Amino acid sequence: MSVLVLTTGGTIDKVYFDASSEYEVGEPTVPHVFREAGVALDWRLESLMRKDSLEINDEDRAAIRAACEAAPESRILITHGTDTMSITAEKLTGISGKTIVLTGALAPARFKTTDAIFNLGLALGAVQSLPPGVHLAMNGTIFEAGKVCKNREAGRFEATGP
Amino acid sequence: MSVLVLTTGGTIDKVYFDASSEYEVGEPTVPHVFREAGVALDWRLESLMRKDSLEINDEDRAAIRAACEAAPESRILITHGTDTMSITAEKLTGISGKTIVLTGALAPARFKTTDAIFNLGLALGAVQSLPPGVHLAMNGTIFEAGKVCKNREAGRFEATGP
Amino acid sequence: MSVLVLTTGGTIDKVYFDASSEYEVGEPTVPHVFREAGVALDWRLESLMRKDSLEINDEDRAAIRAACEAAPESRILITHGTDTMSITAEKLTGISGKTIVLTGALAPARFKTTDAIFNLGLALGAVQSLPPGVHLAMNGTIFEAGKVCKNREAGRFEATGP
Amino acid sequence: MSVLVLTTGGTIDKVYFDASSEYEVGEPTVPHVFREAGVALDWRLESLMRKDSLEINDEDRAAIRAACEAAPESRILITHGTDTMSITAEKLTGISGKTIVLTGALAPARFKTTDAIFNLGLALGAVQSLPPGVHLAMNGTIFEAGKVCKNREAGRFEATGP
Numbered sequence: 001m002s003v004l005v006l007t008t009g010g011t012i013d014k015v016y017f018d019a020s021s022e023y024e025v026g027e028p029t030v031p032h033v034f035r036e037a038g039v040a041l042d043w044r045l046e047s048l049m050r051k052d053s054l055e056i057n058d059e060d061r062a063a064i065r066a067a068c069e070a071a072p073e074s075r076i077l078i079t080h081g082t083d084t085m086s087i088t089a090e091k092l093t094g095i096s097g098k099t100i101v102l103t104g105a106l107a108p109a110r111f112k113t114t115d116a117i118f119n120l121g122l123a124l125g126a127v128q129s130l131p132p133g134v135h136l137a138m139n140g141t142i143f144e145a146g147k148v149c150k151n152r153e154a155g156r157f158e159a160t161g162p
Numbered sequence: 163m164s165v166l167v168l169t170t171g172g173t174i175d176k177v178y179f180d181a182s183s184e185y186e187v188g189e190p191t192v193p194h195v196f197r198e199a200g201v202a203l204d205w206r207l208e209s210l211m212r213k214d215s216l217e218i219n220d221e222d223r224a225a226i227r228a229a230c231e232a233a234p235e236s237r238i239l240i241t242h243g244t245d246t247m248s249i250t251a252e253k254l255t256g257i258s259g260k261t262i263v264l265t266g267a268l269a270p271a272r273f274k275t276t277d278a279i280f281n282l283g284l285a286l287g288a289v290q291s292l293p294p295g296v297h298l299a300m301n302g303t304i305f306e307a308g309k310v311c312k313n314r315e316a317g318r319f320e321a322t323g324p
Numbered sequence: 325m326s327v328l329v330l331t332t333g334g335t336i337d338k339v340y341f342d343a344s345s346e347y348e349v350g351e352p353t354v355p356h357v358f359r360e361a362g363v364a365l366d367w368r369l370e371s372l373m374r375k376d377s378l379e380i381n382d383e384d385r386a387a388i389r390a391a392c393e394a395a396p397e398s399r400i401l402i403t404h405g406t407d408t409m410s411i412t413a414e415k416l417t418g419i420s421g422k423t424i425v426l427t428g429a430l431a432p433a434r435f436k437t438t439d440a441i442f443n444l445g446l447a448l449g450a451v452q453s454l455p456p457g458v459h460l461a462m463n464g465t466i467f468e469a470g471k472v473c474k475n476r477e478a479g480r481f482e483a484t485g486p
Numbered sequence: 487m488s489v490l491v492l493t494t495g496g497t498i499d500k501v502y503f504d505a506s507s508e509y510e511v512g513e514p515t516v517p518h519v520f521r522e523a524g525v526a527l528d529w530r531l532e533s534l535m536r537k538d539s540l541e542i543n544d545e546d547r548a549a550i551r552a553a554c555e556a557a558p559e560s561r562i563l564i565t566h567g568t569d570t571m572s573i574t575a576e577k578l579t580g581i582s583g584k585t586i587v588l589t590g591a592l593a594p595a596r597f598k599t600t601d602a603i604f605n606l607g608l609a610l611g612a613v614q615s616l617p618p619g620v621h622l623a624m625n626g627t628i629f630e631a632g633k634v635c636k637n638r639e640a641g642r643f644e645a646t647g648p
Contacts, residue, residue, distance in 0.1 A: 037280035038268065039302030040318050101287075106200065112436050118199035121283025121302075125263075128304045129291035140201030140283075142290045156202050274598050361604035362592065363626030364642050425611075430524065442523035445607025445626075449587075452628045453615035464525030464607075466614045480526050 002042040004073040009051040010081030012105035012116045025050040029109035033120050053081020061091045075127045078102045089145035092134045101127040103137040164204040166235040171213040172243030174267035174278045187212040191271040195282050215243020223253045237289045240264045251307035254296045263289040265299040326366040328397040333375040334405030336429035336440045349374040353433040357444050377405020385415045399451045402426045413469035416458045425451040427461040488528040490559040495537040496567030498591035498602045511536040515595035519606050539567025547577045561613045564588045575631035578620045587613040589623040
């Protein structure tokens with residue numbers, strides 16, 4: 001089994017630059033996390049963009065969808081900012097034969113206390129185990145695309161609708 | 163969906179006591195890791211035993227199986243030492259209607275560099291996504307029970323046989 | 325021996341808020357770091373302000389000096405942003421009978437990789453050991469006030485002049 | 487100013503080997519910690535031995551003393567196991583013109599929660615600031631050799647005598 005990891009930016013990859021107190025999306029953190037966890041699965045990284053998810057627009061979403069469709073892999077893990085992750089997830093539904101799982105983090109992977117490492121594990125476990133379709137992996141939970149949204153005040157993802 | 167977390171000991175829960183340089187299995191680390199990762203799923207902890215997996219015997223395995231069978235939950239995550247994890251996995255096959263995923267760690271969760279947090283995420287993602295059956299979640303990979311063993315020299319789990 | 329810890333803000337206390345991607349000076353990190361290090365010395369915290377050091381002005385520096393003069397302790401450790409730490413240090417020279425050491429961090433204490441914990445140790449070691457006077461403790465080095473500046477491009481403090 | 491770092495083993499350098507659950511003194515952790523803290527001071531490492539401090543005998547202490555006497559540096563930081571650190575400290579008194587500071591850790595540097603990094607900072611701050619003599623840097627405190635012992639039950643160092 002082979003997994004494609006598509007990175008698009010978001011808090012999970014945020015870094016902090018002291019000189020100017022800037023806070024920017026940096027290099028994908030996935031290779032570092034996978035190495036530390038001893039991931040022995042066959043996987044490939046494609047870094048599509050480095051954006052806050054509030055800046056991701058329809059064109060970006062079309063590019064993400066195109067990358068999923070073009071990929072030889074049938075299992076795709078996408079890292080994405082949390083604010084619009086559920087919107088992107090909905091735009092990816094209906095791609096035949098592909099299991100897609102989106103994840104991200106509420107605190108940067110470079111923090112001492114972060115959900116990034118756990119969430120990447122969660123998503124990698126789900127993407128290997130689910131049938132084709134689109135899911136979100138956040139807060140220890142696997143949500144179906146279209147049935148989840150971020151509760152910004154509570155700082156967590158919640159199931160929606162019936 | 164509700165998940166039962168059964169803990170049995172192993173490196174994942176190892177702690178170090180300075181005074182006597184002892185190195186023992188301590189409190190389950192799962193509640194701490196789940197809290198830090200913001201796990202919002204419904205889950206319950208049952209701490210069955212605290213053993214190095216080399217000390218886990220047939221009686222212990224029978225107790226683990228009985229706990230799985232008796233659990234009201236149909237999704238069960240088991241933390242276990244790595245040395246005999248694949249043996250325990252095989253002993254749990256054939257329980258009808260239960261999705262069981264075993265995981266553990268090569269380095270204690272209390273270490274700065276550890277696979278414990280990632281592995282717990284990996285197992286939690288898989289246990290929510292798989293149909294009934296028994297699997298191992300290690301090295302970023304979901305293995306089927308009976309088709310995996312630990313390569314002690316390489317320090318990782320590998321698929322076996324055809 | 326009793327040590328006063330004066331906090332003024334700076335990167336060492338920076339926290340990150342996801343919802344709005346704000347990045348602000350938070351609670352002093354010193355109590356947490358001292359607890360984890362098992363500090364058994366008698367010490368007292370006074371949180372004077374929470375500012376980026378680029379925002380610290382002459383009035384603030386007068387307040388810091390007044391707090392040093394008024395303190396019953398003769399040993400004072402000050403945490404401060406790095407950009408103007410050397411300026412504040414110079415403004416504190418000439419207080420009779422007080423050993424003052426300033427420190428801070430180039431990466432927030434809440435990061436996985438940070439100089440904050442080491443620097444607080446460095447400053448606490450120096451403030452107990454030096455005669456009255458003002459010093460900076462950064463980059464593993466104890467500098468005399470007036471003979472040090474931050475090299476922003478290199479991201480480190482360097483001795484100046486003869 | 488140039489500092490010699492002599493390493494002798496102890497908990498600070500302990501590592502854990504999964505395969506056999508051994509727990510041994512590993513490579514000195516100092517270079518890693520100094521790099522992460524951006525130490526820009528001139529320093530040199532000499533790894534004398536790798537022992538639990540309960541195994542350090544009179545011959546070892548003579549070797550440590552000889553290394554201090556032979557060193558071109560006048561400032562020497564020694565890492566040492568905590569159980570007999572105060573004994574070694576006493577054996578090093580009376581070396582003319584040398585400022586010697588011993589430190590170690592109650593939890594290995596490779597742990598998520600450890601006093602090792604703070605203690606190395608503490609010792610490096612003290613060794614640059616003190617006049618010739620022998621001191622211990624533990625629990626955030628600079629103790630004079632001969633006036634300190636480890637309280638094993640409380641797990642901390644305490645001043646002794648008058």
